[in-house]
Amino acid sequence: xxxxxxxxxxxxxxxxxxxxxxxxxxxxxxxxxxxxxxxxxxxxxxxxxxxxxxxxxxxxxxxxxxxxxxxxxxxxxxxxxxxxxxxxxxxxxxxxxxxxxxxxxxxxxxxxxxxxxxxxxxxxxxxxxxxxxxxxxxxxxxxxxxxxxxxxxxxxxxxxxxxxxxxxxxxxxxxxxxxxxxxxxxxxxxxxxxxxxxxxxxxxxxxxxxxxxxxxxxxxxxxxxxxxxxxxxxxxxxxxxxxxxxxxxxxxxxxxxxxxxxxxxxxxxxxxxxxxxxxxxxxxxxxxxxxxxxxxxxxxxxxxxxxxxxxxxxxxxxxxxxxxxxxxxxxxxxxxxxxxxxxx
Amino acid sequence: xxxxxxxxxxxxxxxxxxxxxxxxxxxxxxxxxxxxxxxxxxxxxxxxxxxxxxxxxxxxxxxxxxxxxxxxxxxxxxxxxxxxxxxxxxxxxxxxxxxxxxxxxxxxxxxxxxxxxxxxxxxxxxxxxxxxxxxxxxxxxxxxxxxxxxxxxxxxxxxxxxxxxxxxxxxxxxxxxxxxxxxxxxxxxxxxxxxxxxxxxxxxxxxxxxxx
Numbered sequence: 275x276x277x278x279x280x281x282x283x284x285x286x287x288x289x290x291x292x293x294x295x296x297x298x299x300x301x302x303x304x305x306x307x308x309x310x311x312x313x314x315x316x317x318x319x320x321x322x323x324x325x326x327x328x329x330x331x332x333x334x335x336x337x338x339x340x341x342x343x344x345x346x347x348x349x350x351x352x353x354x355x356x357x358x359x360x361x362x363x364x365x366x367x368x369x370x371x372x373x374x375x376x377x378x379x380x381x382x383x384x385x386x387x388x389x390x391x392x393x394x395x396x397x398x399x400x401x402x403x404x405x406x407x408x409x410x411x412x413x414x415x416x417x418x419x420x421x422x423x424x425x426x427x428x429x430x431x432x433x434x435x436x437x438x439x440x441x442x443x444x445x446x447x448x449x450x451x452x453x454x455x456x457x458x459x460x461x462x463x464x465x466x467x468x469x470x471x472x473x474x475x476x477x478x479x480x481x482x483x484x485x486x487x488x489x490x491x492x493x494x495x496x497x498x499x500x501x502x503x504x505x506x507x508x509x510x511x512x513x514x515x516x517x518x519x520x521x522x523x524x525x526x527x528x529x530x531x532x533x534x535x536x537x538x539x540x541x542x543x544x545x546x547x548x549x550x551x552x553x554x555x556x557x558x559x560x561x562x563x564x565x566x567x568x569x570x571x572x573x574x575x576x577x578x579x580x581x582x583x584x585x586x587x588x589x590x591x592x593x594x595x596x597x598x599x600x601x602x603x604x605x606x607x608x609x610x611x612x613x614x615x616x617x618x
Numbered sequence: 619x620x621x622x623x624x625x626x627x628x629x630x631x632x633x634x635x636x637x638x639x640x641x642x643x644x645x646x647x648x649x650x651x652x653x654x655x656x657x658x659x660x661x662x663x664x665x666x667x668x669x670x671x672x673x674x675x676x677x678x679x680x681x682x683x684x685x686x687x688x689x690x691x692x693x694x695x696x697x698x699x700x701x702x703x704x705x706x707x708x709x710x711x712x713x714x715x716x717x718x719x720x721x722x723x724x725x726x727x728x729x730x731x732x733x734x735x736x737x738x739x740x741x742x743x744x745x746x747x748x749x750x751x752x753x754x755x756x757x758x759x760x761x762x763x764x765x766x767x768x769x770x771x772x773x774x775x776x777x778x779x780x781x782x783x784x785x786x787x788x789x790x791x792x793x794x795x796x797x798x799x800x801x802x803x804x805x806x807x808x809x810x811x812x813x814x815x816x817x818x819x820x821x822x823x824x825x826x827x828x829x830x
Contacts, residue, residue: 340804341624341676381692391658421658422689444655 326460328353332415333375333394342417345379345390351467352377353460354396355438355450364435364451371398373453375415376440378423378467387470391421391428391440428468436461438468622671625785626678626696626802627778628726630718631703632711633682636737639768640703641679644778649769656681659693666779668786672806675782687721694725698794698802699733699781704752706736706765707744712751719759727801729793733762733781740767 323329334350336342354373358364373396378388397414421442431439436452452461629637638653638660645662662677678697680690694700700722704711715734722732736752749765756763762780766773785803788794794801 343799416663417661419658419660425657425686442657444657446654 323351326457328460328463331375331377332396332413333377333392333417334379336394336415336417337377337379337392344420345381345383347383348380349383350377350379350392351388351463352392353456353464354453356453358437358449358451360449364432364437364449366451372396373398374448374450376438376450387474388467389423391423391426393418393421423471428471430465430468433461433465438464619665619674620672621665621674621806623786623789623796623806624674624676624804625698625782626676627699627701627781628678628680628693628697628722629701629703630680630690630722631682631701631735632705632708632714632718633684635682635703635705635708635711636768637682637701637703638679640701640735640737640766640774640777641677643768643771643774645677647771649771651769655683657686658689664778666782668779668782671786673782673786674806675778677778691721691725694722694730696800696802697726697730698785699731700726701733701735701777701781702761703735703737704747705738706747706749706752707738707741709746712736712747712755715755719761729788729801731762731781731784731788732759733764733777733784734759735777736763736765737768739765739772740770 321329328351329349331350331352333352337344337350338346352375355376357367357374359367375392375394375396377392377394379390379392380388381390394415394417397416399413425443427441427443429439429441431437431449436458438450438452440448440450452464629641631637633655638656639649641660641662642648642650642653645664656679658681660679662679664675664677666673666675678693680686680693682690702715702718702722704715706712719732722730734752734756736747736749752765753763755761762784764773764777764780766777768774785794789796789803794803796803796805
């Protein structure tokens with residue numbers, strides 16, 4: 275471990291192993307679900323997220339370092355990717371020694387979902403083993419950009435090749451292949467993240483730290499000026515400190531309702547989507563509506579075809595997909611256990 | 619690389635005035651005529667030397683487009699310097715300076731050094747804002763002023779370095795409390811220990827090591 279590894283955050287992560295005895299059809303890879311079991315750390319044991327390199331990795335260490343000191347209370351979920359481009363096959367754009375660290379975090383730790391995307395370039399020394407958070411020699415890592423997730427569309431592009439497609443609102447598109455040194459489980463985390471960003475979490479508005487008395491998404495036309503304003507005020511009241519994180523959270527909470535409205539519209543990674551469909555989708559995406567739509571458009575007519583998005587449900591009637599990623603859902607506190615139990 | 623101080627800069631101004639190009643010219647010494655619209659923040663960094671001390675400039679290049687404005691506001695905090703940029707060939711970008719300045723003053727610390735930059739000085743034939751107007755605006759609002767060209771690199775180095783000099787002078791004068799991170803100044807690792815001996819004394823005392 276690097277000497278600069280920050281102190282472990284006291285973000286309320288589950289400390290007990292959660293037994294998941296029921297699987298859900300909305301989870302992309304059911305057999306992977308089983309792999310997630312036992313990932314939540316037991317007291318005294320190292321966090322498996324750290325072992326997998328998705329937590330407290332190089333990107334996290336950098337943004338939490340005194341030099342940046344960004345989102346210090348928030349966990350960063352991160353992985354290393356190789357930037358590729360489409361050819362007959364996928365082609366690496368840069369040399370093997372250059373990778374991209376991609377991560378998500380929250381401007382305020384208690385936000386129900388990540389709202390920040392971090393991108394950094396990592397240059398490894400010749401022959402250096404690219405072990406993600408315990409390199410023998412620290413590679414050169416440079417934070418390139420911070421993007422509000424509301425301006426980003428993340429999709430699973432090619433499951434077999436473990437490629438994500440990242441598109442910004444300005445139509446900048448990155449194809450990112452998960453680094454081969456990452457185990458399959460890590461890509462499943464990313465699949466799950468994509469799904470969460472598209473569909474939300476049924477538990478998000480139940481987080482007691484988020485003082486939300488209404489759905490985050492207004493029922494009447496997804497007008498963000500309603501409930502989200504209330505959320506903003508309450509967030510301000512509960513966390514009076516002036517900060518980048520607070521300001522961003524205020525903006526993001528308003529934006530979240532929008533992005534989820536739009537992401538529902540895309541709905542490309544629905545519970546019915548198979549891996550095959552995802553791969554096929556990318557090849558035919560030029561004609562798909564998602565390619566033409568910019569994430570921040572607000573054509574909400576499509577919403578009539580949905581009864582209610584997962585994100586909007588305060589009292590879901592049926593089984594809801596839960597995030598088993600302690601690093602992705604800020605709501606995975608100890609109080610989550612009963613919730614999980616009630617759904618299982 | 620070790621540094622005595624780190625200064626956080628923010629570059630602000632209307633979309634298309636050349637903020638990202640200024641950054642690229644300063645950090646990479648190159649000009650890219652077509653640049654993707656910035657969203658969120660893009661980072662750049664460069665070491666400079668002032669008064670024999672290595673200073674790292676951590677530069678936050680922000681989005682200028684109105685729709686990203688509310689997000690941009692969140693990045694002002696903790697900036698020691700700001701480059702407020704307008705385009706000398708577009709009068710509207712000059713007219714919007716007051717709004718940018720209000721935003722900057724409202725969301726940043728009061729000691730933040732602001733450099734007003736009239737960019738694209740190479741496009742003299744298309745000039746819409748006289749240099750004197752920029753100077754007058756800067757004088758009226760207590761800013762430093764320069765005209766630059768990211769394309770030809772004219773005055774780009776000077777704009778960034780003069781801002782750093784101004785910040786450094788403020789440190790020397792004790793205006794900036796270098797122990798307060800909200801001021802956008804961090805003491806380098808090798809100076810931190812030395813500086814600790816000065817803790818409790820005036821915050822503006824320069825870090826130990828070196829002359830002056």
